[in-house]
Amino acid sequence: MQVLWLWMALCFLCPTVVHGGKVLVFPIDGSHWVNMKVIIEALHSRGHQVSVVRSSDSWYIEEKSPFYNSITLDSPSEFDESFITTFIARLLEIQREGKSFWTRYKLEIEQAEMTREMYEKTSEFVEMLLENKDLMQSIKNTNYDLVFTDPVAPVGAILANYLKLPLVFSARGTSHGEGHFDIAPSPISYIPLTGTQLSDQMSFFERLQNVLMFGFLQYQIRWFVTPSFEGLIKKYFGPGTDYISLFQAADLWLMRVDFVYEYPRPTMPNVVYIGGFQCKPAKPLPEHLEEFVQSSGEHGVIVMSLGTLIAELPQDLADQIAAAFAKMPQKVIWRYKGAKPATLGNNTLLVDWMPQNDLLGHPKTKLFVAHGGTNGVQEALYHGVPIIGLPLIFDQPDNVHRLEVRGAGKVLDFFTMTEEIFFQGIQEVLNDPSYRMNMQRLSRLHRDVPMKPMDSALFWIEFVMRHKGAAHLRTESYRLPWYSYHSVDVMLFLAGITLLILMTFAALARCLCSRCVRAKSKRD
């Protein structure tokens, strides 16, 4: 379940002078911004004018940028960086405490409650936005060509629908699930739901698990998500529109996956796969890092990062990881913000930040220990570096599971992990050449595309600008009620007709029979 959507509260719109196309961006803060920014820079370099809506206390989105104008809004303080990182830290602690059914259930309930609260606050925020006449007028006056947004938060989608502007998503998931499920037929017999860590080839009981997860998600959407927006939608859109239809109205879905990584599944003409668009050949490392990497000799380097959200680890876990690293002949570069583990070896360099893409592309890099965020997984895939996955939430467990299924990585469990398990896991991936070979095979497939994913993304965004949408690529079938979409009404009608014919025949036959009997009895 996608929980992380951080939004931007209300302020004033800086009037902009626009050349070329005009793009209004509603980004998601944190790691999602990291790759959204890559597209924004490319749009800018192609002469388009980009306005980015950001919160005043954003973690990553700078107010001043040569690539975009900011529209800075006051952020609701409940869901700032510290709130999210504290939540993640608590999640990690609970996972370490025990993974009983009860713990998981408690977590799900807590998470669902938080999600419901987020939806309600988002709904209030959007209403405030729509009621701000100055802001709305200013947006209208700017004549944007399209709204570009990450559908993990619904704000951009709602605004684009309200303003009747073309809408382009940069998507992996939406506010309510995996992106494809909104728009493409998704037979759950072979499409694993996010959070199940299943593959596209499931046993009966795995399919059962998938169906149950599907039911649970539907329940969440029906009881947590859509009710929060019902009033808003009724007020601003009227009948015929529901929450999901605001997403289905998108002209284009730029999906941040590809089928080297994702299991093959039905898709739609307005989905463009841009997985790995942010990856590029490695640049030279800063001198001190290059020196450290070179000092690893033939053993090479292990790179570890648990992403932007897991800033710290429980001390015992950090100590165990550090102790395992200390026993290895490799050098280790570990992005870590917590207190220095007591067991830290001389071979391990703790850093606050690392040039991850350049490190993964370095020929000395042998292994990536990662939490399984989409960005990191795509970069490892691009550079062909096998993975040890330490996933925690969101789509992370599924992301690294996909690589494990393909023999390109190994997933370890935060709950059961000890120094020994961590050490053995790393040894296995380093010493069994199949992991590296499989990852490099995936990398070759990933890179062998007719067009770079970034060029594809830019082409299609500009296509939507040129043609004011992409109506011919988007089906209108979503407007059908479910019983029509699935032809249930037609089947019932046919069944009715058949029954009528059978009953008429039966009545005729009975009538004839009784006449025969009467005639016979008369003759007798």
Next chain:
Amino acid sequence: MQVLWLWMALCFLCPTVVHGGKVLVFPIDGSHWVNMKVIIEALHSRGHQVSVVRSSDSWYIEEKSPFYNSITLDSPSEFDESFITTFIARLLEIQREGKSFWTRYKLEIEQAEMTREMYEKTSEFVEMLLENKDLMQSIKNTNYDLVFTDPVAPVGAILANYLKLPLVFSARGTSHGEGHFDIAPSPISYIPLTGTQLSDQMSFFERLQNVLMFGFLQYQIRWFVTPSFEGLIKKYFGPGTDYISLFQAADLWLMRVDFVYEYPRPTMPNVVYIGGFQCKPAKPLPEHLEEFVQSSGEHGVIVMSLGTLIAELPQDLADQIAAAFAKMPQKVIWRYKGAKPATLGNNTLLVDWMPQNDLLGHPKTKLFVAHGGTNGVQEALYHGVPIIGLPLIFDQPDNVHRLEVRGAGKVLDFFTMTEEIFFQGIQEVLNDPSYRMNMQRLSRLHRDVPMKPMDSALFWIEFVMRHKGAAHLRTESYRLPWYSYHSVDVMLFLAGITLLILMTFAALARCLCSRCVRAKSKRD
């Protein structure tokens, strides 16, 4: 219903010396070959060696070519060119006689009988092919990189499966329906079946019609198609393989449509859309044609062609068309093989063959009168020339209907057509500027693609060569039995469990109640 598949009977394989990739092609004769040849020439120019399997009495596929080696087989004479054109001429006559339900039914039955006969003969032919040890050995020795075929005939697909060679389709339809229906979820509530002339937005009764057509096609497949191949499949493939699975095994479907023309619908990762790949800017016309075209002055030119199969028309119909043309100020170039119509005007030039693409791309060309074959429709779309459709069979009525729905053409009915109707239809399309504007809008959309469809086709064919298939783009879900694919087994299991729980509760409740009653009666 796809009827036209002409095949190639058995002969000897010319041993070939191969450089670069090696491609074994099973083409379809007639118009299908015209565009298959374009890809073959391009493959040759990129250094691949192509072997084309052709029949000894092929209409279009030459034995000697600088672009490919031929594997010439003796053709079963029943289904040669004259057989097909005679059948088409008869079809046209019946259509002109009357379009009563009875006539249509008779036609369907005749067609179905012919189809069944074709399937059976094809099955025999394939078995003969597989039993020819020399031929099979020779193919194996050549080490082809892939089989490239049009799935309107199943021969290439069966052989590729048998030889375990990667398989690429150049497809619109298969031997048993529209291509997508084999591989992508196809909700028939908004995907019109071939032959219905419906759009993607249907009323209840149109959806009913679509469901009935779906049922009819399923009946045809189950009773006419698959039984013909059951023995063959059992003998050469064993359990787990059925007729449809031979098509689902294709690594790649190069679909000869795009979504400017086709209604948006679910698709799969291994489908690549190459509609219009054969189109190119017009070359200068031969001198005599250019002179004729220029003589049209400001009125411009009408181009008419009913394709390769409708060589002649009933005399009365040809006379009516010619008379209508004679009344117009435009010049007319009409591809026609029959006896010269008595009413032919001075403004009309009858030709045996025409450089269709160059004519449609000529700035003087105002209108294309066409039967609605995919090639012609795509060329008209590419050059932005509106269409008068005179469709007869196969996908022709649907093809031109798609343009009519989009306001880019008008469909006339062979059955009801008179000189006056034909004249008025042409006047309408010529004089109402919306037809041309709509077709030119479609043309702009069609041409606005990130990569030329031909380059896309070549890239993906070579991709399959490089990676010995495209397994990561093809789902294995087709192997699931239908009740698993649709999660029916899981739902029944869940229903069973629920029932069991309810019954246990009910039993417990009954037990408790009866105890209470007994206790009460004891007390009393």
